[in-house]
Amino acid sequence: MAERVSRKHLILEYRERQHLESAGLRELRGIQNALREQLAPSKAPSLSYIAAVLREAGTRVDCEDRYADPVIPEPYRGRLEGVHDFAAAENSIRVLDAAWRDYRATADREGAELARKLALRGRLRAESLASNPRVERGRREEKQEIAQWFAVWLENPDLFFDWLDLRKRTDDFRERFAPATGDVPNSTGDNSAGDAES
Secondary structure (H helix, E strand, O other): OOOOOOHHHHHHHHHHHHOOOEEOHHHHHHHHHHHHHHOOHHHOOOHHHHHHHHHHOOOEEOOOOOOOOOOOOOOOHHHHOOOOOHHHHHHHHHHHHHHHHHHHHOOOHHHHHHHHHHHHHHHHHHHHHHOOOOOOHHHHHHHHHHHHHHHHHHHOHHHHHHHHHHHHOOHHHHHHHOOOOOOOOOOOOOOOOOOOOO
16 A cells, blocks of 8 residues: 655655745646646645745745735744734734734834735635635634634724624624633623622
8 A cells, every 4th residue: 555645745845856945826836736646636735735835844935825824024024923823813913913003103014014914814714714614614603703803903903902892792792602601801801890899
């Protein structure tokens, strides 16, 4: 029985054979076509997956696609990389919001634009998962909610956290997403607003 080779391994082999130090859309499509020939056509990875594998391996990828993270140069990388974690969507938006405000305050257009691009990518990824019928229904609803959070922040960052506090207090949100026990804290983490004084 032949040993099963991962798509990641095949991408890295192609990278090594072609001595890819940088890759654009043409190279990404070349890898995708090569993998279609080696694997079943339906098993070929997406361009964003290929780009992510190449970036992780140190190849400079000069191609943006709607689901791939933008290239984040220093000095922005340390602050903005990895803030699209859906498990911590609220925290991710807080990090992006703080970075965006700091970059705007110092007239750093590139940094402010990168923060917005990452929020947009977060929204698009969440929308993609929300519309994928292979994803479990409850998870799709959660991703749709997260997509809405990113959309509201992108539209009006100054009102976002007040809106989120109100959203999390709605019956709809509590019924769909709140744990069966305990209150839903507001976005400041303060749960004492409705508590009586002792």
